[in-house]
Amino acid sequence: MRKYCTLVAALSLALALPACAPSAQSSGGKVHLTVLSWRPEDTAGYKKIFAPYEKSHPKVTIDFKPIKSTEYLTVLPTELKKSQGGPDVVQLKPYGPLQSYVTSGDLEPLDGKVDVSNWPANVLQAAKGKQDGKLYGVPYALQTLQVLYNKKIFAQQNLQPPTTWAEFTAACDKLKKAGITPMATSGLQPWVLAIDHQIFGATRYGGDDFEKAVLTGKKNFTDPDYTASLDTTAKLRQYFPDKVTAVDYPDAQTLFTSGKAAMYPGGSYEVGPFTKSTPDLQIGFFDAPPAPGATVNHPLTSGYVDGSYGVNAHSDHRAEATDLVKWMATPEFGQLYASTLKQISLVPGTTPGDPLLAQAYQNYKDHGATYMMVVDFGYGNPLGRDQEGQALQKMLAGGSAADAGRFVQKGISAWFKPNGG
Amino acid sequence: MVQAQRRLKPRATGGGHARRRSLLIFLIPALALYSVFIVYPLISALEYSFYSWTGTRRGGFAGLSNFHDLLTKYPLSEQVWRALGHNCLFFVGTMLIQTIAGLTFAVLLHKSRRGKRFLQTAFTLPHLVSPIVVGYLWSLMLNPQFGAVNAALRGVGLGSLAQPWRGDPHLALPVAIVVNAWQWIGFPMLLFAAALAGIPEEYEQAARCDGASSWQVFRRVTFPLLTPVLGIVSVLTFIGNFNVLDLIYALQGSQGNPTFSTDVLGLLFYRTAFDNPDANAIGQSSALAVCMFVLIFGVSIAANRFFRRMEDRLR
Numbered sequence: 053m054r055k056y057c058t059l060v061a062a063l064s065l066a067l068a069l070p071a072c073a074p075s076a077q078s079s080g081g082k083v084h085l086t087v088l089s090w091r092p093e094d095t096a097g098y099k100k101i102f103a104p105y106e107k108s109h110p111k112v113t114i115d116f117k118p119i120k121s122t123e124y125l126t127v128l129p130t131e132l133k134k135s136q137g138g139p140d141v142v143q144l145k146p147y148g149p150l151q152s153y154v155t156s157g158d159l160e161p162l163d164g165k166v167d168v169s170n171w172p173a174n175v176l177q178a179a180k181g182k183q184d185g186k187l188y189g190v191p192y193a194l195q196t197l198q199v200l201y202n203k204k205i206f207a208q209q210n211l212q213p214p215t216t217w218a219e220f221t222a223a224c225d226k227l228k229k230a231g232i233t234p235m236a237t238s239g240l241q242p243w244v245l246a247i248d249h250q251i252f253g254a255t256r257y258g259g260d261d262f263e264k265a266v267l268t269g270k271k272n273f274t275d276p277d278y279t280a281s282l283d284t285t286a287k288l289r290q291y292f293p294d295k296v297t298a299v300d301y302p303d304a305q306t307l308f309t310s311g312k313a314a315m316y317p318g319g320s321y322e323v324g325p326f327t328k329s330t331p332d333l334q335i336g337f338f339d340a341p342p343a344p345g346a347t348v349n350h351p352l353t354s355g356y357v358d359g360s361y362g363v364n365a366h367s368d369h370r371a372e373a374t375d376l377v378k379w380m381a382t383p384e385f386g387q388l389y390a391s392t393l394k395q396i397s398l399v400p401g402t403t404p405g406d407p408l409l410a411q412a413y414q415n416y417k418d419h420g421a422t423y424m425m426v427v428d429f430g431y432g433n434p435l436g437r438d439q440e441g442q443a444l445q446k447m448l449a450g451g452s453a454a455d456a457g458r459f460v461q462k463g464i465s466a467w468f469k470p471n472g473g
Numbered sequence: 474m475v476q477a478q479r480r481l482k483p484r485a486t487g488g489g490h491a492r493r494r495s496l497l498i499f500l501i502p503a504l505a506l507y508s509v510f511i512v513y514p515l516i517s518a519l520e521y522s523f524y525s526w527t528g529t530r531r532g533g534f535a536g537l538s539n540f541h542d543l544l545t546k547y548p549l550s551e552q553v554w555r556a557l558g559h560n561c562l563f564f565v566g567t568m569l570i571q572t573i574a575g576l577t578f579a580v581l582l583h584k585s586r587r588g589k590r591f592l593q594t595a596f597t598l599p600h601l602v603s604p605i606v607v608g609y610l611w612s613l614m615l616n617p618q619f620g621a622v623n624a625a626l627r628g629v630g631l632g633s634l635a636q637p638w639r640g641d642p643h644l645a646l647p648v649a650i651v652v653n654a655w656q657w658i659g660f661p662m663l664l665f666a667a668a669l670a671g672i673p674e675e676y677e678q679a680a681r682c683d684g685a686s687s688w689q690v691f692r693r694v695t696f697p698l699l700t701p702v703l704g705i706v707s708v709l710t711f712i713g714n715f716n717v718l719d720l721i722y723a724l725q726g727s728q729g730n731p732t733f734s735t736d737v738l739g740l741l742f743y744r745t746a747f748d749n750p751d752a753n754a755i756g757q758s759s760a761l762a763v764c765m766f767v768l769i770f771g772v773s774i775a776a777n778r779f780f781r782r783m784e785d786r787l788r
Contacts, residue, residue, distance in 0.1 A: 125748065126746075129529045132529070149750055151752065152527070152528035152750070152754065153528055154528075155527040155528050155752050156527060156529045156530045158528065158529065239640055239731070240640050240725075240730050241730065242728060242730070242731075293618060294617060294618070295617035295637035296637075297731055298615070298636075298637030298638060298639045298640025299617060300639075303616060303618055312618075431750060432750055433549075433750050434548050442728075442732050442733070445730075445731045445732045449642050449732065462547065466546070466547040466548060467751075
């Protein structure tokens, strides 16, 4: 209790003594903008990205203020509540987790202030208020989901990226026989299992058609196609690391980067850190082939928006902050962001800063699918992603697919009501 | 009786007024810190729990609806009871291991002459390390791929006993209990050792003269005299275990993986407050905090009374 009390006390103090250290000062006519982010590892990159903006806006200086990602969500609410001296521009989680900041009135609506006229609606959805439909941020990156593989191991074992499920399982069997873990993944973290399911199960449950059927109430998560897709994923356990239920996320990453595992189902966000930590690791990727009984007969590249940058409604420099966010919707920022941080920028007309990501982005445009558990079923407690991951954990511990489907349905229906029909 | 009277009647001292004032001056800093960091948050959490919230904006008075949510709204309704159950198991398990092992070590060390200091320090050492660090170190040792525990088992030919320690829903909580007990074992051991040192040797000698065996001496003479310490250990362990957050967070993440099998009230509070897509996160988490406080405070007071009575019976 004392721990929480101290925490609450710290919060209350932060509320009560807001103006101790104003970070946005105007000194000598210069406006100092603070950008709050959960990416400490990108500090140098952002400095490079903001340099041209500071040059073209001589009256503005930008201070990139990162907070450890695990602490960001506990810090952001108090930072936004400061009536003075809070951050001006803040990095925002997409979809559901954005909503409480919108309803608190802590974010500035950006409709008509930023030019996003040629952006796809499903991208903007990530930064919109669910209730008012207003735009509260400029989305910055797309993450795609696919299977990464170690090119060297594939060459040694004389393997090609599989195009059919039979080729895929044959490759896994061959690797296993050679004493190499076919795929590295974490069974301990529900969100990792949910990503595995999206990668291997999307073709089985039917991709966006199924998603729409659930959204309109025609189907739900006890649907046999959906439970079969859970089963497809759980059955891959034989190709996962030994005792996968106890393998943690960093362990899975290490298994892949150290060359102990040949494949790694994961997000495009892994490519940058993997190549940085292990420069001689040659990474390729492929989309999982359609699973047996798949209702979509071609591979799907699932994707979702990573987040957006919004303006603090209590900022002392709302005009300047809005200008900066407006710039973040231009190809100049998009390209700088994509090239410097090796990401897929969402600004139309930009190319990802890495050939691998460029290919992933192209695949997404050609045969993309929505990561529905994050995009559509992430607006209430429990998050779809977590519930699905827990369901898969239950299956790995011996539960049935039908029970897992009912468990997912029970969780989502606690807050989700289908509309239309 | 004599003791009790002494307790009630403080020795009269001259200049009571001035003394009281100087006492007050010395108390003020602590009192101020205590009020700001303990009393004020407690009261504000209580206040918060009676309002509905949208994000960080406070809405109207909600009466008991946040508490109602805790008990009826899925998934909270399920998680609260499950977490409470885990806390109970965590406490009972820790208490059993810690008390039995701590008492055994204390008795053995009390009798031994050599290496006493060293062993006492060694057993108490984990106590000095932050639970976050302990959790992290054990998560490395229990790692199924690179961990020392499974490697050691395989090394001595017991590879079949190697387990996914943190990943099996049936094993994860017992493992967390063992790690917790491992960390805190030195604490009851020190308290028991101090109490043992305070028991006059004549008691044992007298019992021996009456023909008591070693076990009878321990069971009938030594152990009853340790009741006050057992009371302190129980209450402090109860408070610590019902507030546990850091160790389990480091071992099993904020979701009490796998499938919430290690979820405890502390983690549930953390998730409800900071990782909750529900707009009313502050209301729900404050309600949970209030419930936790009432439970821990109530049980602690009741347990204290119980052990007081046991002590009184000894006199």
